[in-house]
Amino acid sequence: MSLARSRAGHEGPTRGRPRSEAVERAIIEGVMKLLEDGVPLGDLSIERIARTAGVGKATIYRRWSGKEELFLDVLRAAEPPDPVLPGSSMRDDLIVLLESLRQRGLLNRSSAILHNVHAQMKSSPRLWAAYDSTVIAPRRQQGYEVLRRGVENGELRDDVDIELLNDLFVGPMLVRAVLRPESDLPADLAEQVVDTLLEGLRPASRDVPGF
Structure with a gap:
């Protein structure tokens, strides 16, 4: 674009x-x-x-x-472009979303531009608010939509708080990618996070194909 x-x-x-x-x-x-x-x-x-x-x-x-x-x-x-979700399952979409965060974490570590700007941007509340509303918030909304589809499709329990659940998925990747820049970002990290959390979030009434 x-x-x-x-x-x-x-x-x-x-x-x-x-x-x-x-x-x-x-x-x-x-x-x-x-x-x-x-x-x-x-x-x-x-x-x-x-x-x-x-x-x-x-x-x-x-x-x-x-x-x-x-x-x-x-x-x-x-920044790299936002990911295109496969739409094949909630699990697959979540992995793609978290993988994009992992890639951004790797880019932050190697890009002088992003490292410099992100480190200084929070000193400008107006700039940070504009960045949050135009870049971060749409990504967050995308995560909500993936989780809502998961509930509708029976891939996810229907008694969960979608906003809290999105934080639970995104949080570990952000900790590794942003708050602990010395930590590893292995290629399978997105799958590890998603599968670990979904283990306790599957609907109890039936087995979901693909897990």
Whole structure:
């Protein structure tokens, strides 16, 4: 998805000349270069970004209202795409969701951009709130939907709190991937987490095929 289209739902109609995706990409990559060089978010002025990207400040302001909106697009561009769920079973979908978190954990450890930005972003409550609402919340909602389908399909007990259960699945992966960056992230970690939890969450009335 292009950067211009990714923001289509968050802004009104464009005015003046059509957006140039090449220019937008140059600006995004200019910010990435500065972050890779270790420049703190607070030191990234629009003037400095424009100079690095080889554009004028007005060019940036035609596309973003300020640094926070620009930084959100930088984060979206730096992260891997959201996973496509197979839809074959709740178990399979959960494994794909947790595997995407494991991959993000590996990327955080190797990406200077994500490591730098995520470490500093919480010092800006507005930026963190925008990131949470546009990036984290949709992923959380996706997990809720997978679990609700599991209940409807008889793959999961119907007496569980879906939001709590989502935290139980996601929590171990986040601890390993984010809170304990020195810990292993083995290739089968998603399967281990999902199968361990599902062992105690299957419906008691019947055996579910595939487990």
